Amino acid sequence: MTTPTQQPEQPGALPGAMYTSPIPVRPTHLGHALASEWTKIRSVRSTVWTLCVFVALVVGIGLLVGWKTSGETYTDVPYTIPALFGLMLGQICLITLGVLVVTSEYGTGMIRTTFTAAPQRHRVLAAKFLVFFALAYTVSAVSITVVGLATAAINEIPSGPGENWGTSVLLGSLYVSLLGVLGLAVGSMLRHSAGAITAMLGVVLVPAIMPAFLMISPALRGIGETMLEYNAPNSLSALFGTAMYDGQAGGVPQLLALLGITLVAVAGAFALLEKRDV
């Protein structure tokens, strides 16, 4: 019995030169990744569903509330305030969508195909962030604007701060979209849909619930108050000029805090992405 030996043998004569494709070669850039990610996000049902639920919540509840209010309500709050109630629930939709944009790829194994097609992983992730953010921001801004316009039309318009509802549209949309971006970053780090969604629900809910317990102890009171001020529902309310807790600052510090946390998470997602095996 002979064992096949290793031999650096030249197998058969090569039939002519190496194959050259007739398709012209163009160097790829971020634009290609953006187009690809846009196709991905628009071509799955989970996107359509989460966004439909979001719009239904924000616009549906918003119109209902706007219809039941009268002009005096808006003497010191913007017309968009009816959208706030829908946003409190709707932010969960954007978080879920943000998480799913990346974890669904890990769950299905698509991520291997994706990174085989585009080994510049940071470019893929950047495109995901940009496409998701643009989509989430556009949808929430349009929804809030629709609610604002409808409320203004239904109710009689007394002049006052209520008219300046543009800021609430811009900043409110930014806040919920950033929560979604944070979800995407967390999803990219955890690579697991259920894990990432749970983690994000914790981020939204724990600071809203914990203060009730923290306030009991005088030592923890400080932390409790910070949580009360910076939790997602209160931050959103503050951006709409009606903070449940200590709203003088108008929500900008809360928005900046979320921006900071999100940037850190995004940086973490990029750092881990290059290190780990897929």
Add this chain to the structure above:
Amino acid sequence: MIELSGLTKRYGERVAVNNLTFTVRPGIVTGFLGPNGAGKSTTMRMILGLDRPSAGDVRIDGRHYAQLHDPLRQIGALLDAKAMHGGRTAYNHLLCLAQSNGIPASRVTEVLDTVGLTPVARKRAKGFSLGMGQRLGIAGALLGDPRILMFDEPVNGLDPEGIHWIRNLMKSLAHQGRTVFVSSHLMSEMALTAEHLVVIGQGRLMADTSMADFIRENSRSYVTMRSPERERLLDVLHAAGIAVADGPDGAVEVDGVAAPELGELAARERLVLHELSPRQASLEEAFMQLTAESVEYHAHDGDPGAVRGGPAPGGGATSGGEGQWGAGWGGPEQRRRKG
């Protein structure tokens, strides 16, 4: 051209791929063989830059995978038929891949046609059968009309027609001057498609040889003899200076002497024979033998009598002539033959 040099991958204590050095050349189909857990998929993932090697290096036409700016134009790969989002239609799945490499959308329609999925182009992939998923994966590999193609067990789950189609596809791709690298468990499959062979076992290189050489060196022909007077048979053969080996169930195996000669010898000695059959060891057996030391999920080596030919409980019998090359060897019994 794919060049591996000293490629190694460790998962904790476990060495999945151990110092692999070989080159996959253009113009031919190169088969990549190894038993379960040998490290074939891990090697392919490292070639594609998905897993980082613990040591060593792999280059595609001289460059690292991460340096490729339009990888689908250079190398098309099918790793796992289900590596796609089930909620996306076949067309959109391919479209997002095409867009990421700046490939025109018209090419998507072309490859869908090539693999025969045009009728289900607008159907979601989650409803696809295994074979359809495999075809969609292959469409993705062909999308960029690449110079190098890599398939991880492409015939898995395909019906005979699909297997035939893949074989011809791989051959024609290689014929056009492309590099084709395909993994398999089945020597029989490779014997039909591959011109060159790389065999690994437990992550180590066991053979890097042309298919023709492998067949020449490994398809041992021998003669099985069986007699009620086994001891006398052995004596007779010994006296004639013929080397013997033990076969299964008391049979005697003779290498290098033709059956007619052995029959005449027995007749001269008035020896009753119950069997005198010329045999050819299958390539599958040669492959098993080559990787036997490295088979990971080893059955016990007991039962010295039944070394060859006894049908393994889990799989088909592996002995026999060329006609049985297709016999599976997936059974849990992977015994080493005495040689």
